[in-house]
Amino acid sequence: MTVPETERSKISAIMRACRVINRMNQANPDAPKSEGLYYKMLSDYYTRLLNAHDEGKFIAAHTVFFPSEILYAMDIVPMHTEMTTWMIALFLGGQAEILSAGAELGLVPEICSPHRGLAGAFSLGALPRPDAMLWSNLICDNTAKSGELIMEMKKCPGFFLDHPFQRSETEDKYLISELEDMIGFLEGKSGRKMDWDKLSDIVAKMDRQIELFREIGELRKAVPSPFPNRGFLQLLTVDYLCPGQQDAIDYLEALRDELAEMVREKKGAVSPERFRLMTLFVPPMYLIGFMEKIGREHGAISVVEPLFTRWAEGRLDPSRPLESVAKKAAMIPERRSMYGPLGQEALQDLIDCAEQYRVDGAVYWAFMGCRHTCATVKLFKDLLNEVDVPMLTIDCDIVDPTINSEDEIREKLEQFFELLEDR
Amino acid sequence: MRALGIDIGSLSTKAIILDGNHIVASSIIATDEETELSAKAAVDEVLKQAGISLDDGVFIVSTGVGGKNVSLSQQSKSLTTCLARGVHRLFPSVRMSIDLGAESSTVIKVSDRGRLNDWVNQDKCAAGTGIFLQQMAKLMQMPLDEMAGLSLEAKGRADITSTCAVFAESEVISHVHREPPTPKEDIVAGIYYSVVSRVISLCKRIGIEGDVAVTGGVGLNKGLVKILEDELGLSVLVPEQPQLVAALGAAVVAQESIDKGVNG
Secondary structure, eight states: OOOOHHHHHHHHHHHHHHHHHHHHHHHOTTSOHHHHHHHHHHHHHHHHHHHTTTTTOOEEEEOTTOOTHHHHHTTOEEEEHHHHHHHHHHHHOOHHHHHHHHHHTTOOTTSOHHHHHHHHHHHHTOSOOOSEEEEESSSOHHHHHHHHHHHHHHTOOEEEEOOOSSOOHHHHHHHHHHHHHHHHHHHHHHOOOOOHHHHHHHHHHHHHHHHHHHHHHHHTTSSSOOSOTTHHHHHHHHHHHOTTOHHHHHHHHHHHHHHHHHHHTTOOSSSSOOEEEEEESOOOGGGHHHHHHHHHHHTEEEEEOTTTSOOOSOOOOTTSHHHHHHHHHHHOHHHHHHSSSOOHHHHHHHHHHHHHTTOSEEEEEEETTOHHHHTTHHHHHHHHHHTTOOEEEEEEOSSOTTSSOHHHHHHHHHHHHHHHHHO | OEEEEEEEOSSEEEEEEEETTEEEEEEEEEOOSSHHHHHHHHHHHHHHHHTOOGGGTEEEEEEETTGGGOTTOSEEOOHHHHHHHHHHHHOTTEEEEEEEOSSOEEEEEEOTTSOEEEEEEEOSOSTTSHHHHHHHHHHHTSOHHHHHHHHTTOSSOOOOOSSOHHHHHHHHHHHHHSSSOOOHHHHHHHHHHHHHHHHHHHHHHHOOOSEEEEESGGGGOHHHHHHHHHHHTSOEEOOSSGGGHHHHHHHHHHHHHHHHTOOO
């Protein structure tokens, strides 16, 4: 079965955009090597997806925070639904079209926009038809419900992976049994067998990836901080799309080396560095260029994102691959503050981040579609106030540009910078 | 060198000249479609009152909706920073100030040095703003002053939504036309309460503490301020000309720049 033309056009456009950026980078002698590797990684991911059916491969669509290491180990082509929808919005400016298609499915604006968007994107035929849909309750109910909707729309089989809220020996065993069931489901539907040696290799690489994330996090503590504002979203993309993949390691190693050199030379991503910010949740993705610009204008730099870039302690063990995949689900940064009860560990980490990264102020991007996360706004604000870190809350949407204008966000950020400067 | 502050609001533009701690002159004019023209007119008027010209040495700081686009000014500052400075100059004990402007409501927290500690505003809907009250006055077919006086005589309070200006308008119409009609004073009290309830929710969001002031043109509305005091359970401080506070704050910032030897 070949991929229909509508689907090809969107995915091809993402690939073309990545290639254009790469050509521009190649023409710029000052462009960092990591940038080239990042866009090549993206382009390769979407090339694999685009060619999957032509090459007789099985496509498994999956929601965010899903253990796609297992798919890679089975030679199944993963399609990260939220990320691919974000890419359509980011590279093609297609938010209005996909959100409108989501609205036509009855998904109201209060529902998480990436999920409205991914349903809309499937409905428009902008994403390849999956051979199976995989989804889980990590990290929210939107995720849990999106899978069923897509299964129904695309008439494909699906598997729901149930993650327990807490960690204990019993719950770890339960998650491992869920993973085993999922592997059985995938083997049955795809006709492919799990390659356990390959999974071990991927787990070893994932362990290396996590170490690199931590090393990059350490380098960002430097004053001035070497990591640009847009870099945070690139780190997310790496983990979401290419866990345990060599191209992800190549990118992260290049990035780590570049940052280390900048730290040695005392070079910052913005100069002069005036405001070191903690980013809570995610700024609107369609404003990435704007965030870079305003950062340069005011010397403002995001140095840490506790909800997204702080991996929990622990190592993965390639000799116990399935246990390691389950363990990784417990170590991901997003889980600590956004899934299940908010424990003391998450709150303490916020304080540790403020101190270790010498944060001047925090910006909470209160994404209205992620209500369970936004319930922490007051808790976080009060906690940060205790360590004399002011927090700005900006109500926003991470995908839908109709909620805030760039001018409105600029005005709020500039007021906040004045507040910080005046202290 | 004199310090001059301009606050360009959506309905009126205000200017103040400070000489040290003294307010030398102030002006309030209706905002023109062109920000620059409004700023120039307000500055001309205040300079005329003070009997000086720009050539005599004036350091200008602008704020407000078009504050960044004023070519006359040497600096621009955000409204919240200027409100904090202005309120502190008038009432040093104030730690929270509520600015009720034409198009937005802003609540700020002020430090003991007159610095902005925190703020929250509502600018997504006309409900809770001066323009909303003007619309309601038109609907009630009475001037704003009369409305304010009438609300003080209210024995009850009509239920008016606190979330949407358009819905509020329909509700007021239904109160006017029901049989028997809801007493006008109760409708006005209900309108004011709908504004106050939004404002109090903003105050609680950043935490009510210390003395509280009310600034902005709506601060002149005694009926609304009374309901605000009743709901807050405390007396609020209202300057004689509450609409001038941001311009005063801009002038204070200008004075600070002069004292630091900053040249535009």
